[in-house]
Amino acid sequence: MTNPVWKFFTSLRLTVTLLAFAVLLVFFGTLAQVDEGLWKAQEIWFRSFVVVGQKLRLFNWHFPVPIFPGGYLIGFTLLANLTAAFIKRFQWRRDKIGIHLIHSGVILLLLGQLLTDLLSNESHLRLREGETKDYSEAHRRNELIFATDAQPPNEEIVSIPESFLRAGATIQDEKLPAVVRVKEYGLNCEVRRRGPAVDGPSPATEGPGQQLVVEPRPETKDMESRNVPYAYVELIKAGQSLGTWLVTPWLGMFGVPPQEIVVEGRTVRTDFRSERYYKPFSVTLLKTTNEIYRGTNIPKNFRSRVRIENPARSENREVDIYMNHPLRYEGLTFFQYQMGREEMDRGSVPNSTLQVVKNPGWLAPYAGCYVVALGMYVQFRHHLTGFLQKRLARGGTARPRSGRAGPIAARLLEAGLLGYLVLKFTLKLFGYA
C-alpha cells in the first residue's frame, strides 16, 4: 500500500520521533511546575494539543519554547502510529506472538490513560468528628448555584461552572431563575468587614456582601493552598434588575448560609462554593487517630473511623480508613489524605480529609502492564529456545533423551511459576496480600 498517510502513520521513524518528543515533554512539563505549579503545568503541557509561547527556567537560565506538541497530540499520534504499525506488520506466526502482545499492551496502556483522563475525578471529603456528609467537594473547581425547594428534604440545584463567570459576561439559560450578569469576577481574593467611613460603597446592593470588602489576590500556584474566587453578580428578571450580590466561597467558610433571593414570589438560594459530587450514601466521621513518631513530624498512624450509611442497600457499617488502606466503595476509593493536627493541639474538634477518587479505568494500566510483561516473556522465551537449539545443533551434541517426562515436568514447573507470580501480583493489586 503506497498511501502516504498510511506510510506516515506506520513509520517506525514516527515512533522514535514521538518517543523523543514525549521525553522532552516530560522534562519541559516538570520545569514548568516550578513557576506554574502542578495543576497549571498539567493543563498547559499535558492536557493540550499544542503548547504555544511558553517560557521556562532551568536554574537561572531562561529559555523560550515558542511551540511544542502537547500531551494529547503526542499521545494520540503515538496511539495511531502503534495501531497502524500493528495492523501493517501483523503476521499470524508463532514467533510473532510476543511482539503482538507487547503492541497490544502498549495500546491498552495509552487507552487506559485516555480513559483515566476522561472519566476519573478526584475530590475531597472534609469532616469534623461527628459530622455527616453525603457529598465530596472538588479542590479547585467551583460552581455558582441557584437552589429551589423540591420534594423534601431535597432541593433542585442549577449549577453554573466557574469558567462561565467572567467580568461582563451575561449568563442566560431557561433553567436559571433569572439572567445572571457578572459585573466583576476575580480568581482569588480575601475578604474583610467593611470599615465605616473607611471603605467606599459596596458594589453589592443585597445580601451580606454589602458589609464586606473584597481584596483581589493573584492566582495561587501553591499545591497546599487554593484560590478563593469572588464575583459581583446582578440578577435580571423580565428586564428589571433584582439587585447585585457578592458571591464567594468565603461566605460559606464564615458559616453564612446560602443567600436568599425572592424571584417572582419564589425563594431561590444562591451560593458560590466548591463543586460538589453527591453520593447515594452518607459518611460520618466517628473518630480520628493522629500519631506521629516521637520527636519528629513524621506521620505514624493517621486513621479515620467512619460510618457508611446507604439506605438503598440497608447498609450501616463502620470502617477504618488509614494510610495505604483506602476504602473501596460504590466505585470510589477513599484515601486518608489530611488530618487537622493543629486544630487538635488547640483543643478544637478534630477533623479529617479523605481524598475521594473515582477512576473507572484504574485497572487498564495494570492490565496493559500484564499484557506487555507476558508478551516480553513469550518473545524472550521464544528467542532463548531458538538460540539454545541452534547452539546444541552446532555443537553436534545429541539432544538428551529423557523420554517425555522431562519436557512435561519443565512446562508444568514453568506454568506453575507463572501462575504463582500472576496470582501474587493480582492479590497485591486488590489489597489481599
Add this chain to the structure above:
Amino acid sequence: MIVRIALLLPLLAALSAGCKREEIRVYIAPKDRAFAREESPSEPGRSRPQLTWVLPRGWQETDPGKVSVANFAIKTSEGEASVNITPLPNLEGQEAMVVNMWREQVGQRPLTEEEIVASLVPVEVAGEPGKLFEIAGADKRRIITAMQHRGDASWFFKLAGDEAVVIAQKPAFLDFIKSVRMKESLAPTTTAHSHAHFNWSVPDQWHPLEAKEMQIARFAVPERGGAKAEVSVSIFPNDTGGTLANVNRWRKQIGLGEIGEADLPSVVRSLDGSEGGAILVELANASHRLVGAIIPRANQWFFYKLLGDADAVAAEREAFIRFASSPP
C-alpha cells in the same frame, strides 16, 4: 478499510478528549444538613441562650442592632468606646482568620497562625474558658476581643474604641465577661424579638412558621387550589430608607420595575384603623401579588408582608389588614 479503522480509533479518542465542554447542569440533591437544621423549628440548635450580666459602672446599654445581642456605650473624658456581644456560627479552628480580619480592619498587617495562637490569652467567659486577643490600631484605636466556642456558635465579646478608654476599661471588661451567664432558651435566634412577646391576634387559619433572618414572625396562609402565600413581619429601628425605597424593594421581589415618587399614590394608601403614618402597599404581577403594610409604632417600624400566588393573597387580604392593624 483496515486503515480507516486503525486511524478512526485515535481520532475518536482525540475528539472525545476535546469535547469535555462544561455546561450548566441541573440536579436534585438533599439540602445541606447544616442549613436544613437551621430551618427546623423544633431543632434545639436553633435556640440562643438568654444572657444576664453585671453591668460595670459608666456603661450604657444601647440598641443591639441586627447582628449583636447586646451593645453598650462607654463615654469618658478621654474618649469613647463600645462593647458588643455577637454570636456567629461556630468558627472553631478559624481563630487566625478572625483575628486577622479584625487586624486588617484597624490597618494592621496579618499575623501568621503561630503568632496568633501564641497571642491568645486564656480568660474566663460566662463561667467557661475562652480566649482573648488585643489589637492596637494605627490610629490610636484599640480592640480587645474575648471569644468562646459554645455549641454550634462562637460568641464574641468586643471592647473597641479610643485607646485610652479601652486600656482604662479593660479590667471592667474582664469582670463583665466573667459575670455573663447564659441560660438556654428555645426562643428563635434570628432576632432579639420573638412573636411570643406579642399579643397580636393571629387569624385561626394561619399556620405559624419559623421566622427567617430579619423577621420576627412568619405564617403560612391556607392554600387555594394549589395557590400558596405567606405572611411575614419584621421590625426595624428606622424606616429603612423611606416609603419609595421600600415600595421599590417590594416591587423587585415580584419582578416589577422601579417607580418614581410621582407614581407612589397609585400603589400606596394610608391604612385605616391603625396608628398615624401607617401605609398599605398593593402590588401585583401576572401571577403573584404582594400586600404590604408599614406601621410606625413607638420609634420602631413594623413591616408586614403578604406575598404569594394571587388567589391565595386575595383570599387573605382582609384578614391580613386586620392583623397588621391590630396592636402587637
